[in-house]
Amino acid sequence: MGLTARIRTRDGWAVSHAVVTLTDMTGAQVLRAEADAEGAVRDTTPLAPGAYTVIVTAVGYAPAASSAIVTASGRADAGNVTLARQGGTELPPPGPWTIDPAHSSVGAVAQHLGISSVHGRFTEFRGRIEIAPDETAKSRVEAVINASSIDTGNAMRDEHLKSPDFLDVVRYPEISYLSTGLTPAGSDRWTVHGELTMHGVVRPVDLNLAYLGTGADPWGGTRAAFRATAELHREDFAMNYNQVVQAGIAAIGTTLKVELDIQAVQGETLPQA
Known part of the structure; x- marks a missing residue:
């Protein structure tokens, strides 16, 4: 039970300091976890079945959000979450x-x-x-x-x-x-x-x-x-x-x-x- 995820940069490196927040459909926070040294999140907090939003943040990176479904087993796998560096959607300063x-x-x-x-x-x-x-x-x-x-x-x-x-x-x-x-x-x-x-x-x-x-x-x-x-x-x-x-x-x-x-x-x- 709980939430699992793997946080990576665009070129495949682990983001060890990433924070994952899970909110329900009302916007209320139900879980907050930090990635380990390998960029992995393995939280065992029991979750009620339903739809949730996964928000991943890390210093120096643009936030990422995705949807997750918690099954009757009480667990959800957010899979690989890719974070882009801040400013990563345009070229550097001229x-x-x-x-x-x-x-x-x-x-x-x-x-x-x-x-x-x-x-x-x-x-x-x-x-x-x-x-x-x-x-x-x-x-x-x-x-x-x-x-x-x-x-x-x-x-x-x-x-x-x-x-x-x-x-x-x-x-x-x-x-x-x-x-x-x-x-x-x-x-x-x-x-x-x-x-x-x-x-x-x-x-x-x-x-x-x-x-x-x-x-x-x-x-x-x-x-x-x-x-x-x-x-x-x-x-x-x-x-x-x-x-x-x-x-x-x-x-x-x-x-x-x-x-x-x-x-x-x-x-x-x-x-x-």
């Missing part, structure tokens, strides 16, 4: 934002032997976001990655990826991205249109961008968080190396899934921390 590499990640996933995945990341990069004051579509993103900073957790594989078979970092030491436009794709999602320069080839690449919210940091600044994904094909960037193993299966897949988790600090520079 002006320049500087990407913080220490609290961001640039990763890629490729298929290996047709049965598993190899995860890699670039450890050195820099970037800037310019939020346009009036027309969101005119906002800009630019980023530069040090191609030789590739890290897949295997030194031999990393050296091969740096070789002319793949990134050819001696001839092409940087990978760059420059946006050309922004199209809304939902209340807190956008498609970033831009051009990616890699291995000496320039191709149009769209990023699927989710804005996760804005908040203060411990150094007196303001930060915004984003998550973006894209799909790339190696042959589009003249990286055609392939070793075929038994049964015609390629050792390394030709498709790369790019995953970006970005924190940006408001202003032209990063805090000295």
